Amino acid sequence: MRNTLAVFFKELKSYFCSMTAYSVITIFLILTGFFFSTAVSYFSFYSYQLSAQPYLAQQGLSLTEAVITNLFFNFSVILLLMIPLLTMRLIAEEQKQGTFELLLTFPVREAEVILGKFLAVLAVFGVMLIPVAGQLYLLYSVGGQFEWGVVASAFAGIFLLGTAFLAFGLFASSLSDNQLISAVITFGFLLLLWMIAWVAELLPPDATGWINELSLIRHAEGFFKGIVELKHIAFYLLFTGFFLTLTVWRVETRRWVR
Amino acid sequence: MIRVENLTKFFGKIRAVDHLAFEVKEGEILGLLGPNGAGKTTTMRILTGFLTPTEGVVEIAGRNVLRELQRVRRQIGYLPEDVPLYRDMTVLAFLKFVAALKGVRRSQRARAIEVVVERCKIAEVLKRLVGKLSKGYRQRVGLAQALIGSPKVLILDEPTSGLDPKQINEIRELIRSLRGKQTVLLSTHILPEASAVSDRVLIMNEGKVVAQGTSEELGAQLRTAQEILVTVRGDMKIVKPALHRIRGVLSVEKIQSLSGEIDVYKVFCDKDNDVRGEVARVLVDSGFDLLELRSNVMSLEDIFLRLVTKEDPAESEAVPEGTPQPS
Ligand SMILES: Nc1ncnc2c1ncn2[C@@H]1O[C@H](COP(=O)(O)OP(=O)(O)OP(=O)(O)O)[C@@H](O)[C@H]1O
Ligand SMILES: [Mg+2]
Numbered sequence: 360m361r362n363t364l365a366v367f368f369k370e371l372k373s374y375f376c377s378m379t380a381y382s383v384i385t386i387f388l389i390l391t392g393f394f395f396s397t398a399v400s401y402f403s404f405y406s407y408q409l410s411a412q413p414y415l416a417q418q419g420l421s422l423t424e425a426v427i428t429n430l431f432f433n434f435s436v437i438l439l440l441m442i443p444l445l446t447m448r449l450i451a452e453e454q455k456q457g458t459f460e461l462l463l464t465f466p467v468r469e470a471e472v473i474l475g476k477f478l479a480v481l482a483v484f485g486v487m488l489i490p491v492a493g494q495l496y497l498l499y500s501v502g503g504q505f506e507w508g509v510v511a512s513a514f515a516g517i518f519l520l521g522t523a524f525l526a527f528g529l530f531a532s533s534l535s536d537n538q539l540i541s542a543v544i545t546f547g548f549l550l551l552l553w554m555i556a557w558v559a560e561l562l563p564p565d566a567t568g569w570i571n572e573l574s575l576i577r578h579a580e581g582f583f584k585g586i587v588e589l590k591h592i593a594f595y596l597l598f599t600g601f602f603l604t605l606t607v608w609r610v611e612t613r614r615w616v617r
Numbered sequence: 618m619i620r621v622e623n624l625t626k627f628f629g630k631i632r633a634v635d636h637l638a639f640e641v642k643e644g645e646i647l648g649l650l651g652p653n654g655a656g657k658t659t660t661m662r663i664l665t666g667f668l669t670p671t672e673g674v675v676e677i678a679g680r681n682v683l684r685e686l687q688r689v690r691r692q693i694g695y696l697p698e699d700v701p702l703y704r705d706m707t708v709l710a711f712l713k714f715v716a717a718l719k720g721v722r723r724s725q726r727a728r729a730i731e732v733v734v735e736r737c738k739i740a741e742v743l744k745r746l747v748g749k750l751s752k753g754y755r756q757r758v759g760l761a762q763a764l765i766g767s768p769k770v771l772i773l774d775e776p777t778s779g780l781d782p783k784q785i786n787e788i789r790e791l792i793r794s795l796r797g798k799q800t801v802l803l804s805t806h807i808l809p810e811a812s813a814v815s816d817r818v819l820i821m822n823e824g825k826v827v828a829q830g831t832s833e834e835l836g837a838q839l840r841t842a843q844e845i846l847v848t849v850r851g852d853m854k855i856v857k858p859a860l861h862r863i864r865g866v867l868s869v870e871k872i873q874s875l876s877g878e879i880d881v882y883k884v885f886c887d888k889d890n891d892v893r894g895e896v897a898r899v900l901v902d903s904g905f906d907l908l909e910l911r912s913n914v915m916s917l918e919d920i921f922l923r924l925v926t927k928e929d930p931a932e933s934e935a936v937p938e939g940t941p942q943p944s
Pocket of ligand 2 (some may be wrong): 698774
């Protein structure tokens with residue numbers, strides 16, 4: 360535990376000292392801000408049009424449905440692009456610089472090191488989401504009406520999705536001592552698991568179920584609409600656990616090169 | 618303190634370490650000497666548990682490295698070759714990080730760091746980024762991290778490579794000051810370093826031990842003949858045969874003529890007979906002035922070079938025709 364914390368703080372510091380965190384967070388903020396403002400302007404545009412039609416105007420448009428669901432879907436696409444940039448250095452850099460020879464000859468376990476690194480990048484990701492919450496708060500403060508339950512569930516969904524992305528990114532980082540290669544592997548694999556849902560639509564229905572289960576995004580869609588289901592939470596946690604374990608295994612077996 | 622037995626490591630088909638065996642006693646400083654690719658780094662990586670051997674046993678402080686890796690690592694301070702450090706940390710942050718990972722108690726960390734900072738003389742760079750340090754300081758920081766927590770065993774892979782002579786001296790002195798307190802295994806390419814710093818030298822080549830002992834022992838073991846240099850005033854025609862007649866002398870050669878009748882001779886004799894006394898007596902009895910007599914100890918460097926240079930028969934054969942000859 361003490362070792363994990365030491366690695367955690369060291370990695371966190373290095374994210375913020377090396378400007379990686381700042382640049383990724385800034386770009387993420389700009390992109391989400393863009394999506395956010397377009398979503399809001401569309402919303403106001405349509406609400407205005409609707410107000411001309413008395414029948415529909417009575418029902419009104421739900422801000423939650425129109426903005427939140429789409430917004431978080433867009434955020435997850437941005438994450439697909441940003442997460443590889445956060446995770447690529449975690450292990451690849453140590454292998455390149457040779458610092459693993461130092462770190463892994465201290466009395467620490469590989470699992471402690473990997474966990475520390477994972478928690479650090481998870482924390483950076485958490486920090487990334489804060490401005491998003493800020494944007495929603497802004498909308499609320501000018502009179503927007505939200506169903507807060509849906510907002511919370513959407514945040515939980517994006518957090519779980521991001522966690523799974525990070526775990527795979529960490530694993531990919533252990534596959535190479537070249538950061539760029541790790542990033543490309545992460546992006547490619549995550550994109551594949553994303554697109555697999557589209558393939559499912561072309562296949563006969565009995566095969567669809569399985570493939571849908573593999574799709575990373577399918578499990579998040581419910582969260583964005585405010586539906587929290589245990590099986591989706593379990594999927595992301597298992598996915599994360601699986602790749603973390605694989606990373607530990609990968610780093611441990613490095614000793615046995617022959 | 619360190620016991621290595623039958624240690625073998627293959628990388629694919631390359632046999633980097635080949636049935637290596639040696640021991641280092643508590644408080645001893647052992648120099649591991651060998652040319653590039655001899656397997657020094659590989660051996661040290663196995664000792665620190667960074668690599669697993671293909672075969673063989675390594676014990677440190679009585680514990681098997683394979684079976685009790687974490688416990689063994691607690692006893693080791695390691696300076697890897699080329700000193701890989703976290704470049705984006707300040708020296709102080711880095712040392713704190715190392716102290717935490719080495720399990721130094723929180724209350725003792727500041728003191729533990731203070732001690733190594735003073736020993737390695739890095740107080741003036743504590744606030745600077747490791748990546749921006751000069752080579753000498755980086756090496757010192759590397760050494761400092763190895764020393765944190767006073768591990769029983771220090772494994773230093775080429776601790777002085779790439780340093781200027783002043784720094785080399787300081788680092789050697791630092792290592793020598795550990796004698797008797799900590800057990801040290803250090804590697805180097807250069808023999809003077811090994812013999813200057815360590816109690817005992819182990820010469821490695823192609824993964825095997827080729828010789829080991831103190832520098833005197835190595836000299837005695839490996840010298841096949843002794844050389845004596847004699848400076849005499851006298852007629853060469855008489856001096857030379859007189860020297861030749863001494864039992865144990867193999868050959869006499871005049872190598873230099875100084876002013877007047879003074880000549881310098883090189884006398885070869887077999888290594889078991891110390892003929893120096895006899896040479897002096899014969900020359901003085903014959904009425905010559907013996908101006909100087911010293912044994913020309915074959916330098917360890919020569920021995921080392923001889924041990925690790927394998928004569929390649931193909932290379933020493935005649936140069937193929939048509940090849941331009943350097944003149
Ligand atoms: N990870 C590896 N994969 C494949 N071969 C390796 C690896 N590490 C070392 N070797 C090979 O093992 C042999 C011994 O290398 P090692 O680095 O131990 O030598 P060394 O004595 O430290 O040399 P130097 O003085 O140059 O540092 C070399 O032939 C090297 O090419
Ligand atoms: Mg080496």
